[in-house]
Amino acid sequence: MKSITIKGSKRESVGKVSTKALRNAGKVPCVLYGGDQALHFAADELAFSKLVYTPNVYTATIELESGEKLKAILQDIQFHPVSDKILHVDFYELSEDKEVTMDIPLRLIGNSPGVLLGGNLRNPFRTLRVKAIPSKLPDFINADISEIQIGDKLTVADLSTGDFAILHPDNTVVVQVRVSRLAVESEDEDDDAEGEVAEGAEGEASAEAAPAAE
Incomplete structure (x- = not known):
């Protein structure tokens, strides 16, 4: 899995006053959990753009002023309710021999024949929960839909x-192709039209068979 570097500096004070000062300076207070003790640090808000505002998933390399580098994953993030500015970020430190859990994007591969025939493709899961050691975490989970016909599904x-697990x-359905509503309505209209034609033909036949009135 690809990693994004976040350059930060350790925080000497974690009180409300220092936190407010950091945010006014365009920095984000952060905490790294998972080690012997929690590590408090701050980083520029712009450093999180590629980590937060993307559909892709990355690990993070926390690079401190001392030269120390720590690998982590984004665990939680808080936004301002009005401005959407990043208020606080929690990271979890990675250990190569310890499994972690992450939401990994689901990527569809190929073109579904069922969709080409008018079917409706549905994939309710944009991401799937995965567990693995850090080096085995995938960038994507691929779902091959090149043989999915109308009525078929992938689990x-x-x-x-x-x-990874x-x-x-x-049995969780991740992709399925259903008959589209327009196709169903079109079939119903064709059936109605055929029924009307059949009724009209029967009416004409009855009229011809009836004896003329004297």
Whole structure:
């Protein structure tokens, strides 16, 4: 998995006054958990743009002024309710021999024949919960839809997981192709039209068979 570097500096004070001063200076107060003790540091708000405002998932390398580098994942982030500015970020330190859990994007591969025939593609999951050691975390989970016809579906059991585990039941549907509503309505209209033609033909036949009135 790709990593983004966040350059930060350790915080000497974690009180409300210092926190407000940091935010006024365009910096974000952060905490790194998972080590022997929590590490408080601050980083420029712009440093989080590629980590937060993206559909992709990355690990983070926290690079401190002392030269220390720590690998982590984004655990929680708080935004201002009005301005959407980043108020606080929590990280969790990674250990190469310890499994972590992350939401990984689901990527559709290929073109579904069912969709080309007018079917409606549905994929309710944009991400899937995955557990693995950091070096085995994938950038994406691929779902091949190149053979999905109308009425077919893909479940978690159909996905290739490799060195990671997907934390959803095997029967969880991740992609399916259904008959589109327009196709159903079109078939109903055709059936109605055929019925009207048949009724008209029967009426004409009855009229011809009836004896003329004297």
